[in-house]
Amino acid sequence: MANENRFPIGGDDFNIPMRHRSDELYQFPNFETDENGEFESAAILIRDLIIYPHMITPILINEGVNYNAIQHSLRNYETLVAIYLNDNDQVSNSSFDFLFVGTEIAVGKIMPLGENDYSTLIQGRRRVEILEILQEDPFFKVRARVVEEKAANDKHLQAIMRITKEMFNKCALLDKSISEEAPLIAGSIQEPAYLADMVSSALNINISDRRKLITTINPTNRLKLLNGILAQELDMLELENEIQTKIQGEVDKSQREFYLREQLKAIQSELGEIDLSINELSELKEKVKNKNLPEAAKRVVLKEIDRLSQMPPMSPENGIIRTYIDWILDLPWFETTEDNLDVQHANQILEKNHYGLLKVKDRILEFIAVQKLKPEDSKQPILCFIGSPGTGKTSLGRSIAEALGKKFVRVSLGGVRDEAEIRGHRRTYIGALPGRIIQTMKKAGTINPLFMLDEIDKLGSDFRGDPSAALLEVLDPEQNKEYSDHYLELDYDLSKVMFITTANSMLSIPPALLDRMEVIEFSSYIEDEKVMIAKQFLIPRQLHETGIENLKIHFPEKTIRVLIRNYTYEAGVRNLEREIGRICRKIARLKTEGKSYPTNIEIDHVEKFLGAQQIFDLEAEHEDEIGVATAMAWTDNGGDIMPVEVLVSDGKGNLQITGQIGEVMQESAQAALSYLKSKAKQFDINSDIFESVDVHIHIPEGGIPKDGPSAGITIACALISAFSQRKVRRDVALTGEITLRGRILPVGGIREKVLAAHRAGIKKIFIPLKNEKDLAELPKKVKNTTSIVLVKHMDDVIDEVLLPPEQKPIKPSKTKKSNEE
Ligand code: ADP
Numbered sequence: 001m002a003n004e005n006r007f008p009i010g011g012d013d014f015n016i017p018m019r020h021r022s023d024e025l026y027q028f029p030n031f032e033t034d035e036n037g038e039f040e041s042a043a044i045l046i047r048d049l050i051i052y053p054h055m056i057t058p059i060l061i062n063e064g065v066n067y068n069a070i071q072h073s074l075r076n077y078e079t080l081v082a083i084y085l086n087d088n089d090q091v092s093n094s095s096f097d098f099l100f101v102g103t104e105i106a107v108g109k110i111m112p113l114g115e116n117d118y119s120t121l122i123q124g125r126r127r128v129e130i131l132e133i134l135q136e137d138p139f140f141k142v143r144a145r146v147v148e149e150k151a152a153n154d155k156h157l158q159a160i161m162r163i164t165k166e167m168f169n170k171c172a173l174l175d176k177s178i179s180e181e182a183p184l185i186a187g188s189i190q191e192p193a194y195l196a197d198m199v200s201s202a203l204n205i206n207i208s209d210r211r212k213l214i215t216t217i218n219p220t221n222r223l224k225l226l227n228g229i230l231a232q233e234l235d236m237l238e239l240e241n242e243i244q245t246k247i248q249g250e251v252d253k254s255q256r257e258f259y260l261r262e263q264l265k266a267i268q269s270e271l272g273e274i275d276l277s278i279n280e281l282s283e284l285k286e287k288v289k290n291k292n293l294p295e296a297a298k299r300v301v302l303k304e305i306d307r308l309s310q311m312p313p314m315s316p317e318n319g320i321i322r323t324y325i326d327w328i329l330d331l332p333w334f335e336t337t338e339d340n341l342d343v344q345h346a347n348q349i350l351e352k353n354h355y356g357l358l359k360v361k362d363r364i365l366e367f368i369a370v371q372k373l374k375p376e377d378s379k380q381p382i383l384c385f386i387g388s389p390g391t392g393k394t395s396l397g398r399s400i401a402e403a404l405g406k407k408f409v410r411v412s413l414g415g416v417r418d419e420a421e422i423r424g425h426r427r428t429y430i431g432a433l434p435g436r437i438i439q440t441m442k443k444a445g446t447i448n449p450l451f452m453l454d455e456i457d458k459l460g461s462d463f464r465g466d467p468s469a470a471l472l473e474v475l476d477p478e479q480n481k482e483y484s485d486h487y488l489e490l491d492y493d494l495s496k497v498m499f500i501t502t503a504n505s506m507l508s509i510p511p512a513l514l515d516r517m518e519v520i521e522f523s524s525y526i527e528d529e530k531v532m533i534a535k536q537f538l539i540p541r542q543l544h545e546t547g548i549e550n551l552k553i554h555f556p557e558k559t560i561r562v563l564i565r566n567y568t569y570e571a572g573v574r575n576l577e578r579e580i581g582r583i584c585r586k587i588a589r590l591k592t593e594g595k596s597y598p599t600n601i602e603i604d605h606v607e608k609f610l611g612a613q614q615i616f617d618l619e620a621e622h623e624d625e626i627g628v629a630t631a632m633a634w635t636d637n638g639g640d641i642m643p644v645e646v647l648v649s650d651g652k653g654n655l656q657i658t659g660q661i662g663e664v665m666q667e668s669a670q671a672a673l674s675y676l677k678s679k680a681k682q683f684d685i686n687s688d689i690f691e692s693v694d695v696h697i698h699i700p701e702g703g704i705p706k707d708g709p710s711a712g713i714t715i716a717c718a719l720i721s722a723f724s725q726r727k728v729r730r731d732v733a734l735t736g737e738i739t740l741r742g743r744i745l746p747v748g749g750i751r752e753k754v755l756a757a758h759r760a761g762i763k764k765i766f767i768p769l770k771n772e773k774d775l776a777e778l779p780k781k782v783k784n785t786t787s788i789v790l791v792k793h794m795d796d797v798i799d800e801v802l803l804p805p806e807q808k809p810i811k812p813s814k815t816k817k818s819n820e821e
Pocket of ligand 1 (some may be wrong): 388
């Protein structure tokens, strides 16, 4: 074994770079093994470092066991072993836990560092197995055995090694603490064990991974373990690198900007352009002088201009202040238009632009007359136009503005949930702006415009504050003289504004708002009215807008009626106007392409231009049926009819109600059923049956949420029909709330409901007696063609709506057959 105890440091076989060589190292210790390959040696105990074979590293020692061990080894020319603590246990505890693998090391001269501190250079030579701790004092002594590190050098291992080298290469590129030569050295290593150890020592990995690597004796396994660690390390490094690059990018960008700004400043001063901003300031001051501003606003603006002048021109705050100043200067503070309160003139304009709407027009003219008579500074009443879409609310608003000579502006509040949308954001917000009210006032340019607030029934409210509270302030004549916007932070006078609000239905307007306003209702149009509006207004306007008014295009009345019935489904005329517009555009296109186009628009042409006619559901049932009755509903779109279906099947007396039904409607269905149960005998129904069947009430119609008590009597009719097997007349529709005793109570929306039923071809309509007054509003044509029956009790209804029984009422035992036919 003579040669084995010679471990040259450096040299070709180890390929350690020159700068790692140290002549200080103690190179040729005595080293003898017994017949089992075991030997005894002094040992140093190392806590958080692992010395792999071939690795050279300085270590710090102080006087104590390690110092003694090294001294002993140097003095006696003996080899030395490094043993490793398995965790961070204190050495003082003699029963410490150490790794079963240590490293035989060479050690250099001890160099004094301070009073008690020394350093020395050590180099790992080979793995040894620690068999026994022989002594702990005055230095550690161990019995150890050199371990074999042979690996089968096959293709598999070659592949693993290649991966190790590649990954290490990548790591070295990303991790600046790995020396540049390291990958080159690794690349040239052929021996697996050495490769693993060399890479392990070069990497920045944690102590527990290092411990695993030193104790994995099989080189193949060690390389596999190492590759896992390398992969993790690479991940981390790549991530770090990505973050680093990003940060670097940002730093570079801001440096670049800074640099450019400096250059810009230099250029500006070179060109004498710094004066420009001074010019700008004086221009602003000039503007302030010429603009009629309230005292407070003037003070604020001048103060802001002052701030601006002290600000470096490139400061971001600059823009914020400029925008604020511009807002104040652009807003109207005193600008007005003169009102034209000539009622005659107003009447002409309203007539010129609108068909019908007699009641509404009357109200408007009264309103104008009152404006003329009342004192200048009395409060402006607020009008609220309620009606379905397309019934002319907006366009009438415009006409009123035209008649009065006012500017017209509008803002939609549909879906506004955030108070800040109305009142603005404080200026401390990035990108803050005034709220919609002030923005719209800027658009108006005068302080007395006609200001339309659309869709106030669609206001939301949530955690961001209640916009309707802000709106209350806008509309309150007591408060709106000093309206405050968060952005403006100046009182703004809204008291000269003529506000008109619009909504589809009165139900969802916050009551406090509704209290402030005078409601004017716009009702749905019947077909004849729509025809007139189309002829007199929509068609001429669309022909004009598409530039084909000189082509002598004619829409026969038959065509208009088809457009109304089978291409639109609405209370107003908005879609009708759109469809007419589409036809006009198609003709305009044919004309410009030099193709032939029709001048008399027949139904065929309509089908060609707009596609096939549609059949809307709004139609009466085609046959008399059992268990289906027709209710009338009042929706945002005006009125509608909807079938109420009842199905009775074997069961245990349960009631199920479906079709997106609200609570009130559910209760009303319960009431109807209770009424029926109490009157079973009267309808020739065996009252035992209620225990042995389930009742299912369904109100279809496209999953639109429905609520309210007005379907009560319709549900009752459908129930009685299903249980007594009497058919419901198909051309009948009903509305009315029902009490448990069968009395019928009044409901809302009569006009819209009756018009819808009329549109759907219903011949007989049942409404509560107490709603009689609502009939006055119905068009004559409807009254003449529909029979309207006023009822006050279910007894008045049953025999009018249900046909006499054909079959025997269903019996409890034989309820298999439901009411389906
Ligand atoms: P709303 O504001 O109620 O939704 P619009 O005022 O926007 O309805 O009306 C839709 C279209 O129908 C507009 O072009 C309007 O001029 C027209 N219109 C509605 N009602 C009438 C009417 N009575 N006479 C003439 N045109 C009308």
